[in-house]
Amino acid sequence: MKVEAKLDFQTSTAPKTGADLLIDLLINEGVDTLFGYPGGAVLPIYDAIYRARGNIKHVLFRHEQGSIHAAEGYARITGKPGVVIATSGPGATNLVTGITDAMMDSLPLVIFTGQVARGVIGTDAFQEADVMAITTPITKHNYQVQDISDLPRIVKEAFHIASTGRPGPVLIDIPKDISAGELSQIPEEGAIHLPGYQPTTKPNPLQIKKLTDAITKSRKPVILSGAGVLHGKASKELTAFAEKHKIPVVTTLLGLGTFPANNPLSLGMGGMHGTYTANMAIYESDLLINIGARFDDRLTGNLKHFAPNAKVAHIDIDPAEIGKNVPTNIPIVSDSKEALVELINQTAESPDTEGWLETLNKNKEEFPLWYKHDPNGMSPQWLIEAIHKVTNGNAVVTTDVGQHQMWAAQYYNFEKPHRWVTSGGLGTMGFGFPAAIGAQMASPGNTVVAIVGDAGFQMTLQELSVIYEQNLPVKIIIVNNGALGMVRQWQELLHGNRISESILHSQPDFVKLAESYHIRGLKIESQEELITKLPEVFAYDGPVLMDCRVLQQEKVFPMIAPGKGIHEMIGVKPS
Amino acid sequence: MKRIISLTVQDRSGVLNRVTGLLQRRQFNISSISVGPTETEGISKMTLVVEVEDDQRLEQVTKQLNKQIDVLKVSDITDKAIVARELALIKVAGSSQLRSEINGIIDPFRALIIDVSKDSLTIQITGRPDKIDALIDLLRPYGIKEIARTGLTAFLRGHQPQVNELTTYSQIK
Numbered sequence: 001m002k003v004e005a006k007l008d009f010q011t012s013t014a015p016k017t018g019a020d021l022l023i024d025l026l027i028n029e030g031v032d033t034l035f036g037y038p039g040g041a042v043l044p045i046y047d048a049i050y051r052a053r054g055n056i057k058h059v060l061f062r063h064e065q066g067s068i069h070a071a072e073g074y075a076r077i078t079g080k081p082g083v084v085i086a087t088s089g090p091g092a093t094n095l096v097t098g099i100t101d102a103m104m105d106s107l108p109l110v111i112f113t114g115q116v117a118r119g120v121i122g123t124d125a126f127q128e129a130d131v132m133a134i135t136t137p138i139t140k141h142n143y144q145v146q147d148i149s150d151l152p153r154i155v156k157e158a159f160h161i162a163s164t165g166r167p168g169p170v171l172i173d174i175p176k177d178i179s180a181g182e183l184s185q186i187p188e189e190g191a192i193h194l195p196g197y198q199p200t201t202k203p204n205p206l207q208i209k210k211l212t213d214a215i216t217k218s219r220k221p222v223i224l225s226g227a228g229v230l231h232g233k234a235s236k237e238l239t240a241f242a243e244k245h246k247i248p249v250v251t252t253l254l255g256l257g258t259f260p261a262n263n264p265l266s267l268g269m270g271g272m273h274g275t276y277t278a279n280m281a282i283y284e285s286d287l288l289i290n291i292g293a294r295f296d297d298r299l300t301g302n303l304k305h306f307a308p309n310a311k312v313a314h315i316d317i318d319p320a321e322i323g324k325n326v327p328t329n330i331p332i333v334s335d336s337k338e339a340l341v342e343l344i345n346q347t348a349e350s351p352d353t354e355g356w357l358e359t360l361n362k363n364k365e366e367f368p369l370w371y372k373h374d375p376n377g378m379s380p381q382w383l384i385e386a387i388h389k390v391t392n393g394n395a396v397v398t399t400d401v402g403q404h405q406m407w408a409a410q411y412y413n414f415e416k417p418h419r420w421v422t423s424g425g426l427g428t429m430g431f432g433f434p435a436a437i438g439a440q441m442a443s444p445g446n447t448v449v450a451i452v453g454d455a456g457f458q459m460t461l462q463e464l465s466v467i468y469e470q471n472l473p474v475k476i477i478i479v480n481n482g483a484l485g486m487v488r489q490w491q492e493l494l495h496g497n498r499i500s501e502s503i504l505h506s507q508p509d510f511v512k513l514a515e516s517y518h519i520r521g522l523k524i525e526s527q528e529e530l531i532t533k534l535p536e537v538f539a540y541d542g543p544v545l546m547d548c549r550v551l552q553q554e555k556v557f558p559m560i561a562p563g564k565g566i567h568e569m570i571g572v573k574p575s
Numbered sequence: 576m577k578r579i580i581s582l583t584v585q586d587r588s589g590v591l592n593r594v595t596g597l598l599q600r601r602q603f604n605i606s607s608i609s610v611g612p613t614e615t616e617g618i619s620k621m622t623l624v625v626e627v628e629d630d631q632r633l634e635q636v637t638k639q640l641n642k643q644i645d646v647l648k649v650s651d652i653t654d655k656a657i658v659a660r661e662l663a664l665i666k667v668a669g670s671s672q673l674r675s676e677i678n679g680i681i682d683p684f685r686a687l688i689i690d691v692s693k694d695s696l697t698i699q700i701t702g703r704p705d706k707i708d709a710l711i712d713l714l715r716p717y718g719i720k721e722i723a724r725t726g727l728t729a730f731l732r733g734h735q736p737q738v739n740e741l742t743t744y745s746q747i748k
Contacts, residue, residue: 319638
């Protein structure tokens with residue numbers, strides 16, 4: 001191939017190896033942070049990182065899983081791809097959970113894995129794994145670099161694919177002899193050539209007209225707002241659209257913050273642990289407008305009873321999501337913002353939703369979220385409310401999966417987008433704390449709170465080293481009920497109270513644990529203690545771990561039991 | 576229902592794995608698959624015969640295939656005017672004395688005997704799968720020793736009747 005030296009790289013010296021070229025390409029893409037862990041097959045890349053220090057920052061995690069969850073947190077906050085580096089074999093396989101998590105929640109990541117040299121691929125060489133086959137079903141796309149001259153094109157395409165259309169993780173597997181290979185000439189600057197990838201971002205005007213007409217005719221319209229609104233940066237447009245036609249808004253778990261929780265049109269979160277009002281609104285609606293949500297089973301409940309009387313409109317940038325779970329009358333393949341702007345610009349009569357809103361407001365008053373205050377201990381819900389108060393509802397909140405996640409979703413009333421970092425689709429324990437590290441790095445000025453369970457935290461707590469080293473003021477709140485709370489809840493409610501292996505009988509002393517990592521630790525056992533300590537903790541400019549002992553028996557309500565319809569919530573009122 | 580889906584794909588390593596892996600993960604049953612190069616360098620054609628329950632599942636499989644970066648085009652050509660062919664090799668027990676009798680059977684199918692040995696004959700047949708099935712049934716009494724089939728390959732005829740205008744890929748239910 002024709003090779004010309006025409007790249008204007010930011011490093012002063014000319015690239016010497018494939019790895020040097022790679023680092024230059026990353027700097028060219030605007031990458032400021034690498035989340036990684038070195039190893040044999042990426043030694044040449046780490047050598048290049050060493051030589052390029054000052055131009056690109058690398059953060060060393062203590063486990064590959066930590067690095068990729070941090071990259072996810074970074075991507076969720078910035079909307080930019082998080083960049084991960086891991087070595088071959090175990091390094092790559094340790095990323096699998098994070099890659100799948102990012103795939104399920106549509107987070108842009110570009111992941112580089114080392115691979116054994118081309119000559120020994122397929123021989124079961126030391127630390128060899130078939131990373132391409134392993135990651136094909138869990139990435140948006142993946143590449144193995146076979147020729148160094150392909151590297152500029154592959155890197156450019158990877159960033160393009162990861163961050164456009166429906167975002168997702170893209171992996172690049174780099175054999176060691178490619179990264180170590182000396183460059184005789186600088187390859188041509190990469191040009192994107194992807195004839196099979198052209199996402200539709202502009203809505204079809206005919207379908208917009210159809211939806212506008214349907215809105216005018218509707219009496220009980222509801223908007224369902226999902227993470228697609230975050231990816232399209234369309235929160236303002238969503239609010240303008242909802243207010244223009246006085247349409248109430250339900251958000252999904254990942255859509256929290258896309259519509260301000262204090263807006264009178266907000267019905268809160270829908271789904272398994274959503275509000276009664278939100279779920280009944282969907283159940284009774286005659287027009288359901290889904291914007292960027294994927295009708296996940298935790299939202300819909302039993303599909304037979306989902307929005308039985310509604311005409312369904314679905315705006316999604318991924319055509320495969322439309323009609324996948326719920327039959328759709330008005331399909332709109334589009335970027336959320338493009339579609340919302342078109343919808344706002346339509347001149348159309350607004351529907352008369354006054355009676356509808358009145359019914360919903362009555363539901364809001366009669367069936368609010370509830371929990372019991374126990375004089376003998378701290379309710380986890382109260383704990384979340386206290387955190388909301390002390391942070392003025394402005395913090396970036398990250399969580400794992402389970403009870404604490406649902407309480408955070410229910411009681412931390414998000415007013416703004418890009419404040420909520422949670423593992424939605426995959427439901428990954430151990431996600432919240434490393435994700436908080438990435439989120440804090442992405443937004444140094446913001447308060448970042450990792451609300452985690454005592455079980456999930458123990459899956460990735462080794463990253464405490466990172467917040468100390470990087471001096472990141474992440475606040476870790478362990479909602480400690482000494483159990484796998486959600487598992488225990490299901491065992492109690494659905495498995496005849498047979499509490500099987502869901503109680504953690506011994507725990508580390510979390511305070512001493514934090515201290516051993518040079519981090520301030522506090523144990524909180526009562527509401528009074530929390531009230532005294534919380535302001536001080538959040539005023540402190542450094543990381544703090546709070547081990548908050550909450551009531552073990554507390555359950556997440558209301559709830560749609562598995563297999564039940566969206567209208568069959570239990571625990572909607574105190575018993 | 577069986578559907579014939581024609582895919583135009585980039586000829587890159589792993590593309591077959593991407594397609595079959597996707598179908599497995601989304602629980603679609605592949606009856607046959609055939610792949611080969613096309614008139615354009617770097618572009619391959621795949622013909623899939625898949626078993627799907629209903630139109631919604633069919634729409635889902637075409638959409639999921641379309642999402643693959645290396646897949647350029649997906650069309651369900653089942654209801655179109657198409658030419659579709661499969662090749663089968665059938666080894667039948669029997670000495671060369673049977674040859675004229677078997678020739679009489681295979682002649683209307685325009686099949687050929689392409690190998691003869693002491694105790695077997697090999698027949699080559701090309702056609703639509705139902706025609707191949709029919710010949711196999713007729714040959715069964717002679718004792719079939721081995722069958723190898725290529726799977727279906729197909730594309731659109733040069734002329735498509737106007738009345739039978741069907742969508743290749745719809746996003747609309």
